[in-house]
Ligand SMILES: Nc1nc2c(ncn2[C@@H]2O[C@H](COP(=O)(O)OP(=O)(O)OP(=O)(O)O)[C@@H](O)[C@H]2O)c(=O)[nH]1
């Protein structure tokens with residue numbers, strides 16, 4: 308297990324960019340793919356795309372971000388990449404339905420964005436788990452999926 | 456290993472009122488002590504320090520290493536929306552008892568929707584109990600779905616409350632998409648060793 312306790316910089320930093328490029332020619336750049344929720348963690352056990360088991364343990368005042376380089380030397384680099392977020396977009400029928408939908412989403416502690424009269428819900432688990440919670444809105448037409 | 460973590464791991468223990476969170480803390484303290492994990496505990500109660508007092512009196516841990524945070528309002532507020540009080544408490548404990556390996560945070564008893572902020576904890580478990588109903592996993596509460604580890608406690612009560620424990624476990628595993636589920640009896644300590652193993656592997660990194 309490889310212990311990683313610092314962020315050396317970002318993939319986009321000029322100085323590191325070149326070194327990464329060099330390492331990539333030797334197939335020596337390993338990637339850790341993380342969901343947005345997991346990016347918030349300071350400590351977690353993960354596996355790179357090449358199968359290296361890593362123990363990430365960052366100081367409390369340092370946060371993971373997309374492109375963070377957790378290890379870089381002559382032989383290898385390890386970078387973190389964010390997995391793109393999935394959203395469920397909902398269209399409320401009218402103002403009354405929008406209020407109810409907003410209240411419902413808040414009650415369930417869903418993370419949301421307001422997009423031009425639509426409510427976008429961040430999917431932090433299987434989509435079906437979210438749809439199951441919305442059946443009463445779909446059933447009586449108070450809301451529908453943007454793409455459905 | 457080449458280097459050491461700069462701070463102690465922080466592990467949350469949440470779950471509905473009375474599911475056995477403090478009983479679980481009482482079970483894990485001696486187990487962590489035995490494996491040499493240097494530990495402190497933060498409890499969260501609504502308006503009292505009941506759980507902290509109970510742990511301080513337990514004789515299981517130096518009373519100084521137990522600190523109470525009073526939520527004052529909904530217990531989830533201090534573990535999710537604004538965890539400042541808990542962050543401060545954890546930092547103080549780490550300073551006072553350096554070096555610590557682990558800070559456990561027991562949330563105040565709440566409902567099935569309570570979750571921990573990952574800014575506050577590195578890892579969290581959600582404790583439900585058999586007597587709360589065999590259908591709890593099926594209800595897919597955020598605590599059941601999102602926790603890193605789900606504990607089904609009070610296994611001894613299953614025959615008394617007419618719960619099919621095997622079915623409850625199977626449904627919990629199904630809704631959690633592969634994340635671990637552990638069955639415990641916090642009176643006897645059955646199942647508790649497996650919890651220590653998960654914490655050691657996933658956040659202590661010393662197993
Ligand atoms: N039969 C049985 N009882 C248990 C078990 N674990 C805990 N209890 C009992 O359940 C009750 C509640 O336990 P606590 O540990 O106080 O629960 P808690 O989740 O900390 O409660 P709050 O902090 O008030 O939400 C107590 O009477 C315990 O003795 C178990 O495994 N089996």
Ligand SMILES: [Mg+2]
Nearest residue numbers: 476477506561
């Ligand atoms: Mg308690």
